[in-house]
Amino acid sequence: MSLFDELADLVRVPGDAARAGVVTIGSRGRGTGVIVAPNRVLTNAHNLRDRTTQVRFADGRTVQASAAGEDVDGDLVVLEVDTAGIPALPWADEPPGLGDVVLAVTAGRHRPRVTWGQVTATEVGFTGPRGRPVRGAIEHTAPCAPGSSGAPVLDRAGRVVAINTHRLDYGFYLARTVDAALRQSVAAMAAGRTYEPVRLGxxxxxxxxxxxxxxxxxxxxxxxxxxxxxxxxxxxxxxxxxxxxxxxxxxxxxxxxxxxxxxxxxxxxxxxxxxxxxxxxxxxxxxxxxx
Missing domain, CATH: 2.30.42.10 (PDZ domain)
Structure with a gap:
């Protein structure tokens, strides 16, 4: 097998396997989401205008979804929606490291895409939708078209290592790293928890x-x-x-x-x-x- 064949398989094999578990968020495809449990889809909180939204699956099925739980400060929300038995994408056991090859599987603007790039920085912070700092993100170079926020970032085995958040300058993208704490938060949101941190005022x-x-x-x-x-x-x-x-x-x-x-x-x-x-x-x- 040539180097080009290996590169094609690197993108095609995990990308094809993950495609069914990646959905479009919003009637105009303003974002992307990923199935994380039966009848549960994870996406960025900023992809929602209110507590309901339209979700379009890879097979063309369109269903109305509502927020089950959310962490607006962390820019994450878990939606309750009929996933029709489509399996959840698996989480990675280890966070990605500097230089690791990653894939972005996106469905923004109702157009599925699979791209690849490398992790260019780890432990990056950013500001959430309500001004709170969010720690624990990676920067990667997988090209992401508009509507890619909320998309899963995969390792070469097709496991989710991060969740896209927003585009930076010069072609870089930030994604929330999937670690044990984030998986625990997602599970809590899937069960109906909404995080509202205390405020000093x-x-x-x-x-x-x-x-x-x-x-x-x-x-x-x-x-x-x-x-x-x-x-x-x-x-x-x-x-x-x-x-x-x-x-x-x-x-x-x-x-x-x-x-x-x-x-x-x-x-x-x-x-x-x-x-x-x-x-x-x-x-x-x-x-x-x-x-």
Whole structure:
């Protein structure tokens, strides 16, 4: 077998096997989804305009679907839809590594495509639809046409290693890496869970602005997150956090950039408490926030 034959088989064999499990999202094909369990399809949350959408299968069957569970901050939603016994695509046991060959199986704009590329970066972060940082993505070079968000990225054995999220510049694409935590989240969403992380209820000033404002009033430079505003009735307001406070530590986590705080909040739920170290002017305070 020649090198070209091997390359063709690399794309054709897993691509053909996966095609039935990949669906088009939306009547105009604005996104792609993948069957992850009986009557369950995973796609990006930004592919939905509301909690229902049209799903078109590879055989041409079109069915109305509704959200079973979602994680909007993580840009994922699991749809409930009649999958007619089509098997779910298998998850990969290991995340892809730098330089690994991957395939993108997409169905955007009602046109199935299979392309290949390589992983060009790992452990990439991006900002979700509501401004929260999302960690744990890969960057790859498999060409993806419009409507490819939500599509599965496969390894050479046809197992799902990542879920496409959005296109970058210069032909690169970002995809959420499928690890144990993501598989657990998808299973929970398939069972009906909707993730709503707790919110502190503060607007934060950019780090460089915080340093300039502290210097302007004669305060020493210090790492932390400067509170620009506090939402009325929020957990922060109930705990008496004020505009101008500098949040320097959340639990055991030192706060230098907003992502530090978001990471702590992501592990909390309703009814939990969080101890914050706060600098107010020159005074150091300890404030307990209840969510």
């Amino acid at each position: 503060v607007a934060l000033a950019p780090t460089h602005v915080a340093a300039r404002l502290r210097a302007a009033v004669g305060l020493s430079e210090q790492d932390g997150l400067l509170v620009r505003d506090v939402a009325e009735g929020s957990p922060a307001a109930r705990a008496s956090i004020r505009s101008g406070d500098l949040l320097v530590r959340a639990g055991e986590q030192q706060l230098r950039v907003p992502e530090d705080l978001y990471g702590v909040l992501a592990a909390l739920g309703e009814g939990d408490q969080l101890v914050l170290a706060v600098v107010r002017g020159a005074a150091e305070l300890t404030i307990t926030v209840t969510f």
